[in-house]
Amino acid sequence: MNRSPKILSIVGARPQFIKLAALTPGLARVSQHEIIHTGQHYDEAMSGAFFRSLKLPKPKVNLEVGSGSHGEMTGRMLVELEKVVIRRKPEMLLVYGDTNSTLAGALVAAKLGIPIGHIEAGMRSFVRDMPEEINRKVADHLSSLHFCASKTAAGNLKREGIKEGIIYCGDLMFELLDNSRKRIAKDQSLLKKYKLTSKGYILATVHRAATTDDRASLVKLAKIFESSPLPILFPIHPRTVARIRQFRLQRAFMPIPHLKTTDPFEYFDLMNVALHAKAVMTDSGGLQKEALFLGTPVLTLREETEWVETLKQGNRLVGLDATKVKKTLANLSKVQKINWTPAGKRPSERIISAILSFLK
Numbered sequence: 001m002n003r004s005p006k007i008l009s010i011v012g013a014r015p016q017f018i019k020l021a022a023l024t025p026g027l028a029r030v031s032q033h034e035i036i037h038t039g040q041h042y043d044e045a046m047s048g049a050f051f052r053s054l055k056l057p058k059p060k061v062n063l064e065v066g067s068g069s070h071g072e073m074t075g076r077m078l079v080e081l082e083k084v085v086i087r088r089k090p091e092m093l094l095v096y097g098d099t100n101s102t103l104a105g106a107l108v109a110a111k112l113g114i115p116i117g118h119i120e121a122g123m124r125s126f127v128r129d130m131p132e133e134i135n136r137k138v139a140d141h142l143s144s145l146h147f148c149a150s151k152t153a154a155g156n157l158k159r160e161g162i163k164e165g166i167i168y169c170g171d172l173m174f175e176l177l178d179n180s181r182k183r184i185a186k187d188q189s190l191l192k193k194y195k196l197t198s199k200g201y202i203l204a205t206v207h208r209a210a211t212t213d214d215r216a217s218l219v220k221l222a223k224i225f226e227s228s229p230l231p232i233l234f235p236i237h238p239r240t241v242a243r244i245r246q247f248r249l250q251r252a253f254m255p256i257p258h259l260k261t262t263d264p265f266e267y268f269d270l271m272n273v274a275l276h277a278k279a280v281m282t283d284s285g286g287l288q289k290e291a292l293f294l295g296t297p298v299l300t301l302r303e304e305t306e307w308v309e310t311l312k313q314g315n316r317l318v319g320l321d322a323t324k325v326k327k328t329l330a331n332l333s334k335v336q337k338i339n340w341t342p343a344g345k346r347p348s349e350r351i352i353s354a355i356l357s358f359l360k
């Protein structure tokens with residue numbers, strides 16, 4: 001029978017929508033590609049806005065699992081996802097990155113004997129108890145095809161004994177951004193809205209449990225913001241808002257006159273404010289790279305990064321240390337724009353051709 005293979009993409013969180021956006025047009029041309037949304041991110045600003053601005057097709061199914069403890073969330077996903085996968089009978093399941101949705105997708109497919117392609121495989125922080133590290137390790141060891149964004153990632157997999165199906169394909173986030181540069185650069189309406197000037201402010205984001213779920217860490221973050229020589233634009237993740245309230249830290253953040261808080265931005269708006277920022281401060285993995293792709297220096301509010309290559313290109317690990325942040329901001333070096341597309345094909349083309357030859 002000559003028909004195109006059925007491939008399911010399991011997604012649930014913001015960075016997954018971004019990677020999916022780079023892959024979807026090509027996949028739709030050569031396969032019956034269906035998107036299954038776990039519902040891990042469900043707020044309009046965290047999900048709907050991304051689907052709309054990235055012109056992603058509507059998911060075939062939304063499991064609407066919502067928030068909860070890791071066990072609750074992953075458990076609900078396993079139960080619902082298994083039914084969906086049995087019903088839809090895909091030839092391959094694609095999982096993205098390192099979230100609980102990645103973990104659930106990989107477990108369901110592995111137990112049903114369906115081959116898995118892991119997008120952004122091989123990333124390691126070497127922090128064993130970090131939830132993302134657990135998710136990515138499990139997904140990697142259950143997958144047949146490992147799509148690595150960097151050579152370091154491919155090396156990590158080999159060191160863990162994975163021998164087959166390692167494909168160094170380059171970075172899908174780079175591809176999407178590279179295709180969108182004109183659109184990202186054009187607009188200055190957000191700068192006007194927040195009364196900011198190009199290269200005259202810092203963009204900050206934090207969402208990781210290690211930063212937000214610990215009161216002392218949030219107090220340190222407030223100190224960092226307070227001592228910033230430039231205004232700070234701070235789109236706040238709902239988890240961070242909740243923790244600031246829970247720890248009664250509103251008074252630590254609110255009186256800072258140069259702190260401009262706002263709801264999370266959709267993709268193109270976030271890239272726009274990252275492009276015009278003097279520097280980006282973040283604990284996000286994706287935004288570290290995206291800022292550097294745009295030529296904006298990054299201060300990573302963690303002690304380590306999975307994207308070790310970025311340390312040579314304008315990414316500084318500053319933890320939550322206000323003194324380090326101040327010194328780094330005083331000596332910002334220029335960033336050499338980085339291009340994480342291996343010579344030859346674009347990442348999405350490499351991924352799609354590897355999937356098709358695997359399923360042949």
Ligand code: UD1
Binds near residue numbers: 014043044100207209
């Ligand atoms: C998740 C991923 C992380 C990824 C990030 C991208 C895991 C373990 N973590 O982290 O790897 O970098 O997505 O943003 O999967 N919430 C809402 N509305 C939403 C989504 C979340 O209010 O639409 C709140 C809830 O209180 C929830 C909390 O945020 O409990 C955390 O959400 P969750 O999806 O568990 O983790 P993220 O921090 O978003």
